Amino acid sequence: MKALRYLGYAVSILVLIAMAGAAFIHFDGIPSYTPHPPVLKVQGDSAMIAEGKRLATMVCNNCHMAQNGKLEGKEMLDLPTMFGKVYTANITQHPQFGISTYTDGELAYFLRTGVKRDGQYVPPWMPKFVHLSDYDLNSIIAYLRSDAPELQPSEAVHPKPQPTFLAKFLSHTAFKPLPFPTAPIPEPDKSNKVAFGKYLATGKVECFGCHSASFETMDLMEPEKTVGYFGGGNAMPNLEGEIILTRNLTPDKETGIGNWTEAQFMETVRFGKRPNGQQTRYPMPPYAAMTEEEASAIWAYLQTIPPIKNKIE
Numbered sequence: 001m002k003a004l005r006y007l008g009y010a011v012s013i014l015v016l017i018a019m020a021g022a023a024f025i026h027f028d029g030i031p032s033y034t035p036h037p038p039v040l041k042v043q044g045d046s047a048m049i050a051e052g053k054r055l056a057t058m059v060c061n062n063c064h065m066a067q068n069g070k071l072e073g074k075e076m077l078d079l080p081t082m083f084g085k086v087y088t089a090n091i092t093q094h095p096q097f098g099i100s101t102y103t104d105g106e107l108a109y110f111l112r113t114g115v116k117r118d119g120q121y122v123p124p125w126m127p128k129f130v131h132l133s134d135y136d137l138n139s140i141i142a143y144l145r146s147d148a149p150e151l152q153p154s155e156a157v158h159p160k161p162q163p164t165f166l167a168k169f170l171s172h173t174a175f176k177p178l179p180f181p182t183a184p185i186p187e188p189d190k191s192n193k194v195a196f197g198k199y200l201a202t203g204k205v206e207c208f209g210c211h212s213a214s215f216e217t218m219d220l221m222e223p224e225k226t227v228g229y230f231g232g233g234n235a236m237p238n239l240e241g242e243i244i245l246t247r248n249l250t251p252d253k254e255t256g257i258g259n260w261t262e263a264q265f266m267e268t269v270r271f272g273k274r275p276n277g278q279q280t281r282y283p284m285p286p287y288a289a290m291t292e293e294e295a296s297a298i299w300a301y302l303q304t305i306p307p308i309k310n311k312i313e
């Protein structure tokens with residue numbers, strides 16, 4: 001019977017530890033880390049600013065642009081409720097409510113790793129740009145500093161994120177800041193169409209996160225190791241809270257886009273017009289700012305990935 005009593009003690013201790021752990025996570029919230037921003041001063045010329053602006057329309061504005069056309073942040077209505085209530089940040093040049101106090105190095109560090117200048121880590125409700133070339137990253141920074149009207153100071157202030165216990169728990173276990181690259185990231189070789197398409201689909205515009213099985217099993221460091229890579233099926237809420245499943249973009253003939261033509265693909269991606277005449281629905285953005293050359297390169301890359309049989313209704 002002694003053994004049983006000891007077992008009882010052991011279980012109580014384990015329960016206490018688990019409760020203390022849960023309480024710790026609850027009160028600690030989303031963790032902070034010490035940022036190590038690089039020394040960086042972006043010398044942006046007009047070509048870089050224009051490229052940064054174009055890139056922002058494809059990868060930032062969807063989340064950060066408010067009704068009034070300014071990048072002053074808003075409530076993220078499409079965040080699954082199991083993660084909580086979150087507002088995107090005011091990224092205009094306001095000294096107090098925007099981001100003009102960030103140095104270029106701090107911005108680069110945040111965009112790559114997810115750690116803000118004050119150390120606060122931002123969970124996957126904002127993407128991280130790990131594979132973006134230094135030139136493209138610097139273009140975004142040059143743009144954020146530019147005199148574009150949508151970035152002029154706005155006083156919009158939003159409530160702090162209200163993460164659920166699940167979001168906090170995952171931020172203590174699964175979600176971690178990404179490593180800051182230790183070597184420069186060169187521009188992709190545009191003459192190699194497949195490589196350029198891969199860069200666009202996994203680094204610059206990042207189609208693969210939405211278009212694979214789930215954000216929870218996405219491998220940001222090595223995108224091709226993502227579960228169900230480009231096989232679709234990721235369940236995403238639209239702004240009304242309805243679930244829209246992402247599509248299978250692998251070259252499978254029955255369930256993917258194996259029977260599409262390149263022209264149909266380009267029309268769908270750039271203008272949201274599918275071959276059957278239906279518009280693509282939110283959250284699939286029409287990438288109007290994408291060039292034909294880019295859409296064609298993504299198509300070329302998608303032809304080279306393993307087909308996955310996954311019928312999306």
Ligand code: HEC
Pocket residue numbers: 056059060061062063064076086087088089090091098099110116117121122123125126127140161
């Ligand atoms: C899927 C939505 C989403 C996208 C896309 C996105 N962001 Fe964010 N961003 C957020 C959210 C949400 C926050 C606030 C996070 C928080 O407070 O925890 C944020 C925070 C930030 C911050 C931190 C501001 C501060 O106050 O410290 C900066 C800077 C930023 N975003 C810039 C960008 C840029 C530049 C892009 C495009 C390259 C971008 N974001 C794309 C959702 C997004």
Ligand code: HEC
Pocket residue numbers: 201205206207208210211236244245246247248249265268269274279280281282283284285287298
């Ligand atoms: C924010 C998530 C998201 C991102 C990023 C995204 N997509 Fe989509 N995509 C979707 C969703 C959701 C659908 C389904 C829309 C619908 O059913 O109306 C879709 C549909 C499509 C379709 C239509 C397929 C079909 O069978 O009708 C194509 C093609 C496509 N996306 C290509 C791309 C490419 C290429 C990229 C990157 C440049 C990309 N998507 C980025 C969410 C996304």
